[in-house]
Amino acid sequence: MNDNVKTFLKTAIRHELNLAQTLYDLLAQEQKYLEKRHVEGLNQCNEEKVKILSEIDQSSQRRLKVLGLRSITPNHIQLFESQLTDHELQREWDSLKDCFSQCKVQNEINGKIIELSQNSVTRAMNLLRQSRSQNNATTYSAKGYVSKSGNHLNSTKA
Numbered sequence: 001m002n003d004n005v006k007t008f009l010k011t012a013i014r015h016e017l018n019l020a021q022t023l024y025d026l027l028a029q030e031q032k033y034l035e036k037r038h039v040e041g042l043n044q045c046n047e048e049k050v051k052i053l054s055e056i057d058q059s060s061q062r063r064l065k066v067l068g069l070r071s072i073t074p075n076h077i078q079l080f081e082s083q084l085t086d087h088e089l090q091r092e093w094d095s096l097k098d099c100f101s102q103c104k105v106q107n108e109i110n111g112k113i114i115e116l117s118q119n120s121v122t123r124a125m126n127l128l129r130q131s132r133s134q135n136n137a138t139t140y141s142a143k144g145y146v147s148k149s150g151n152h153l154n155s156t157k158a
Helices: 003-036 039-067 076-082 087-133
Strands: 137-141 146-149
Touching: 003 039, 003 087, 039 076
Parallel strands: none
Antiparallel strands: 137 146
C-alpha cells in the first residue's frame, strides 16, 4: 500500500470516527428525549441520525473503493482489515470499530426504551377498551356522586 493510499485511509477513518462519535452523542441525546417523551427532539434527532449515517456510508464506500473493494463483496471487512499493515492505521480502525460498538449498545438501549413505552401504551389502550366494554361503568356527577350506568363512551347518533 503506497503512502497516498495510507494517508487517504487515515483521513477517511478519522472522518468516520468523528461521525461515529457524533452518532453516539445523538443516540445518547435520543435516550434523554425518549425518557422525557420529547417528540420534537426525537424528530430532530432522527433527521440528524439519517444524515450522519448517510455520510458514514458514503465515506465507507469511498474508503473501500480505494482498495478495490465493495460493501457487497463477501467478507469485505476482513479483506479491508487484511490490507491494514500500518500500526497507526490499525489503531485508528480499532477505535472506529470500538465507537461503532458503543453506538450499537446505545441504540439497543434506546430500542428497549421504545419497546417498554409501546408496551405501556398497549396496556393503557387495553384498560380503556375493557372499561368501555363494561355495561355498568362507574361515573361521577358534577357534585361528585357516584353513579352506575351503561356505556357512556359510545358515540351518539343525531
